[in-house]
Amino acid sequence: MALSNSHTPQTKRPDCCVGSGEILQRLEALLALSCDWLWETDAQHRLTDIIGKDGRVRCLFQSWIGRPFWQLAESCASTKHGRSRLKDDFELLRPLTGQVCRVTGKDGMALFFQINGEPRFDEDGNFLGYWGVAQDVTERERLSRRAMISDQIVRSTNAVVIVCDAAGVIDWVNPGFEQLTGYTLPEVRHRKPGDVLQCPETDRETIRQLGDAVRDGREIRTTILNQAKSGRKYWLDLEIKPVRSPDGDLIGFIAVQNDITELLESRRRLEIVIENMAAGIVLHGSDGNIVAANSEACRLLQMTEDQMKGREVLDPSWGLIYADGRSMGGHEMPSSIALSTGEKVENQMVGVRKPNGAVQWLRVNAQISGASATHDREVVASFVDVTEEENQKREREATRTLLKEVIETIPDGVAAFDETDRLILFNEAFRQYYLNSDVKLRTGMRFRDIIEKGLQAGFYADAGETDTEKRKWLDWRLHQHRNPQEVVVQKLTDGRWFQIRERVSSSGIKVGVRSEITALKQAEDDLRRIAETDPLTRAATRDIMLRSLAEVLHPEATSVSKAVFGIVDIDDFKAINDKYGHGGGDVILTETVKRLTEVVGLQCGGLVARLGGDEFAFLAHACGREGFLPEDFTALHGQLCQPVWVDGQQVSPRASLGVAHIPADGQTAGEILKNADLALYRAKGSGRNTWKTYDPKYRRCLERRQILREALQQDIKDKRIGVAFQPQVETGTRKLVGFEALARWSHGGTAVSPEEFVAIAEEMGAGCALGAVVIERACEEYGALIKSGVNPGHLALNLATSQLSDPGFSDWIDALLARFPEIRGRLEFEITETVLLDQKSDEITRNVRWLHAAGIGLSLDDFGTGYGSLKHLWRLPISKLKIDKSFIRDIGTDANVDTIVQTMIVLAHGLNLEVVAEGVETEAQLEFLLDIGCDSVQGYLISKPMTLTHYFEYS
Missing domain, CATH: 3.30.450.20 (PAS domain)
Known part of the structure; x- marks a missing residue:
């Protein structure tokens, strides 16, 4: 079908006057006689119809209708720019001439079409779309490509x-x-x-x-x-x-x-090489007969090639023997084995017995030749004469056998290494030296390999723990072996000790003798242990602990980051000695060491030492853990405080514990020791019977504490301690019932908390003196107020452990009341449960009972925060309870706290005790306490602590 080449839209075409339907009918009639198809698009280039013979193409490509042609084409073989060029041709209304496009049919096969077409216009020149014809050229394209590929293959x-x-x-x-x-x-x-x-x-x-x-x-x-x-x-x-x-x-x-x-050419060169080789070469056929031999084979076997050809591998006239003298059958020859098994035979020693009885020794290799698989199997055998070498070897073996028999009679371990440091001789005693290791001795082993296997098995006790230490030890041991200068003393991990003496001969042979000296070393260890062990507790001495600390802190020690050092002090050990005698004290000391050893002494090389008196130290390693946790020290402290039986009585020792982490808390043994001591000091300052880990702030606190200590000591002496008074009122009426006197002290213009300076005073033994100054000052101001005609109610004062445990306390109170008679009947002392738990409980109990008899009220302070409170309520003459502010603070926010406070008040009232709630700060708290019957309260809601004068002026 011919189409015009014109593509100018304004051109008037004669056939435009003919209806497209009529034209399509004519074309369809023509297409029925051809293999072409007619296609047509609209003005948007979308396919609107496809007509072919019997309508097959329209049915086959029904899915194409409504899509632009360039979307269907996967490639365009006749254009340089592919389907993008095809799209340009359509959109620029160009005629289409001979475009070959590749598409995929419904069956997934590639199809090729050659399309021709041109744009259609109406009589006014308006673009109506394309129409054209398409021809299936799939077979032509396939043949063309196949021819191109075949030509390319031949050319390539x-x-x-x-x-x-x-x-x-x-x-x-x-x-x-x-x-x-x-x-x-x-x-x-x-x-x-x-x-x-x-x-x-x-x-x-x-x-x-x-x-x-x-x-x-x-x-x-x-x-x-x-x-x-x-x-x-x-x-x-x-x-x-x-x-x-x-x-x-x-x-x-x-x-x-x-x-x-x-x-x-390579084959010819190979033939020349084979013929001139220093080894005999023989080729056996698949039947075992010799088919070829080189000149060296003929020389060694003293035959011509013609004499050798045709002889069988199994020929009994060969007279062959094994290295041990046994006859070798024909089927046992290397060539026969290779021929029958197909396996390669290497370095087989074969003896050829001569008529004069002499033996010619040959070292033989045999393997299947690399011939083509279509050929019969052939075997190539090569051999060299090693008669002289073999005879010398046998002479050496005989000499070595004799030497081995001699050295086996020596009780010490003997071994010899050649100039390449390989083991050539050793006796049974040397094997026994490595009995408990993974080293399997055999001749030919390198000395370095033997040592390294022992290292890997942890055989050498003095080789260190870290990889760095082991490498250093290995280098040292190899140097000593190659350049022996001194006797080496070596400890093994199985407990044995050996003395090693080595020497190198002029020929480079190294001979070593290992003598066991375990008994001697054990005797030395016993003597050293006696000198380095505390005779009572069997703990290490202070020097040993310092030495161990220095080793742990060594720069090459890998366990540094996983160790702790602690100091343990038995609280009030003198009281134990006084009560149970030195024998009882010795039991406590020995049991403390035993418990420390059970917890830390046996873990990864831990150590326990007695520093002196009732003070001990321990060094513990984390044993592969990341480090130590607080619960570890809590468990240790709990273990130390378990009851001990002394003369049939249970004694519950109390201990203070200070811990320093290594190396975070110090780089030297001295620093670690000092910082652990600071932590211990902190534990004692926190009321004892507890544990603390070192904190850098402890040192700053210690320095500050030392300054405060000196200043406080002087101010106590000069009686420059102030007193503040906090009122206590009835809960319902808020009527004043009394005051609690509180110590106040400033240093350098800055107030110091009572908790801090009271603890400092107790620590330096000035607790009684501080308490006396506060009590005297409070009584003096209270007495003056009463003399002025004011009724301030009762005066509550806190008593410290040192005051209540002072045998002269009662006499001092008598003198106080004589100086200030106005306060008689108003004085009330507050004591805490911690005071009642002191080791001097008998003296404290006597003083408490004396105060009650003297008409001085006693109040149990901080009720609910101590231990054994109920026991104290009925054992001692307590008249009042003070509920601690930690409970009052949570009133109304925690139902459990509300219940506990209410229970405390019910309990106190049931025992005919008054109840004071301290720390009341809100109206809600006061209202709750009023509802549940609390007798009186004090706190910031009522008033802050202040001077008596200030209170009465502004109240």
């Missing part, structure tokens, strides 16, 4: 390809031919290959065979020598095959050639 192959006509005249050659021969296709076309390539050295018989095959139209394969255009001669593996027509007529030949020049 390295083999030489020649195409000749039926007369053997060259019609075509591939690039491989041109590269090999140097001749181009125009130079050899219309000529026979032999006329161009053969040279005088080419075998005439081969030429004749090739000519006969071409004349007869037969296939032939042969090897031939040719000559290139440059004059270079080369060998070819040549294969010629005839090409016939479908009717069987000869139409030409195809010759394929491969250059095998290098292969043949």
Whole structure:
């Protein structure tokens, strides 16, 4: 079908006046007689119809309708720019001429269509769309591509390809031919290959065979020598095959050639090498018979090649023997084994017995040859004469056997290493030296390998723990072995000790003797242990602990970050000695060491030492853990405080514990010791019977504490301690019932908390003196107020442990009341449960009962925060309870606290005790306490602590 080439929209075309339906009917009639299809698009380039023979194309490509043609084409073989160019042609209204497009059919197969088309316009020049024809050219494209691929394969192959006509005249050659021969296709076309390539050295018989095959139209394969255009001669593996027509007529030949020049030359070189080798070479056929032998094989076996050919492997006349003298049968020969099993035989020692009785020793290798799989199996055997070497070896073995028998009688371990440091001789005693290690001794082992295997098995006790330490020890031991200068003393992890003496001979042989000295070392250890152990507790001494600390802190020690050092002090040990005697005290000391050892002394090399008196130290390693947790120290402290039986009585020791982490808390043993001592000091300052870990702020606190200590000591002496008074009122009426006197002290213009300076005073033994100053000052101000006509109610004062445990306390109170008679009947002392738990409980109890008898009220302070509160309520003459502010603070926010406070008040009232709530700060708290019957309260809601004068002036 012909289409116009015009593409100008304004052009008036005669056929535009004809209806498209009529035109389509005409075209459809024509297409019914052809293999073309008609296609049509609208003005948006969308396919609107496809018409072909019997309507098959429309049915097959129904899904194409409504889509632009360029969306259907996967590629356009006839354009340089693919389907993007096709889209441009449509949108620019260009005629389409011979475009070949690739699409995929419903069956997934690739189809190729050649399309032609041109735009359609109406009579006014308006674009209506395209119409055109498409032809299925799939088979043509496939054949074209197959031909291109085949041509590319032939051109790309390295083999030489020649195409000749039926007369053997060259019609075509591939690039491989041109590269090999140097001749181009125009130079050899219309000529026979032999006329161009053969040279005088080419075998005439081969030429004749090739000519006969071409004349007869037969296939032939042969090897031939040719000559290139440059004059270079080369060998070819040549294969010629005839090409016939479908009717069987000869139409030409195809010759394929491969250059095998290098292969043949390599084979000739190999033959020369084999013939001149210093080893005998024998080739056995698949039947075992010798088919070839080189000149060295003939010389060694004293036969000619002709004499050897045809002899069997199993020939009994060989007279062969094994290395141990046993006869070797024909089937046991290396060649026979290789032939029967296909396995390679290497370095087989074979003896050939001579008629005079002498033996010729041969070292034999045998293996299947690398022949083609189509050939029969052949075996290549090679052998060298090692008679002299073997005889010398046997003489050495005899000498070595004698020497070994001699050294086996020596009780010490003996071993010898050659100049390459390989083990050549050792006795049973040397083997016993490595009895408890993974080292499996055998001759030929390197000394370094033996030592390293022992290191890996943890055999050497003095090799260190870290990889760095072990490498350093290994280098030292190798140096001592190669350059022995002194006797080496070595401890093994199984507890044995050895003394090693080594020497190197002039020939480089190293001989070592290992003598066991375990008994001697144990005696030395016993003496050292006595000098380094506390005779009572069996703990280490202070010097040993400091030495161990220094080792842990060594820069190369890997366990540094996983260790702790602690100091333990038994609280009030003097009281234990006083009550149970020194024998009882010794029981406590011994049990403390035992418990420390159970917890830390046996873990990864931990250590327990007695520093002196009732003070102990421990060094513990984390044993592979990340570090130590608080619960570890809590558990340790709990273990130390478990009851101990002393003379049939249970004694519950109390201990203070200070801990320093290594190396975070110090880089030297002195620093660690000092910082652990600071932590212990902190534990004692926190009321004792507890534990603390070192904190850098402790040192700052210690320095500050020392300054405060000196200033407080002077201010107590000069009575420069102030007193503040906090009122206590009835809960319902808020009527004043009394005051609690509180100590106040400032240093450098800054107030110091009572908790801090009271603890400092107690620590330096000035607790009684501080309490006396506060009590005297409070009584003096209270007495003056009463004399002025004011009724301030009762005066509550806190008593410290040191005051209540002072045997002269009662006499001092008598003198106080004589000086200030106005306060008699108003004085009330507050004591805490902690005070009642002091070791001097008997003295404290006596003083408490005396105060009650003297008409001085007693109040149990901080009720609910101590231990054993209920016991104190009925054992001691308490008249009042003070609920601690920690409970009052949570009133109304925690139902459990509300219940506890209410229970405390009910309990107190049931025992006829008054209840005071301290720390009341809100109206809600006061209202709750009023509802549950609390007698009186104090706190910031009522008033802050202040001077008496200030209170009465502004209240």
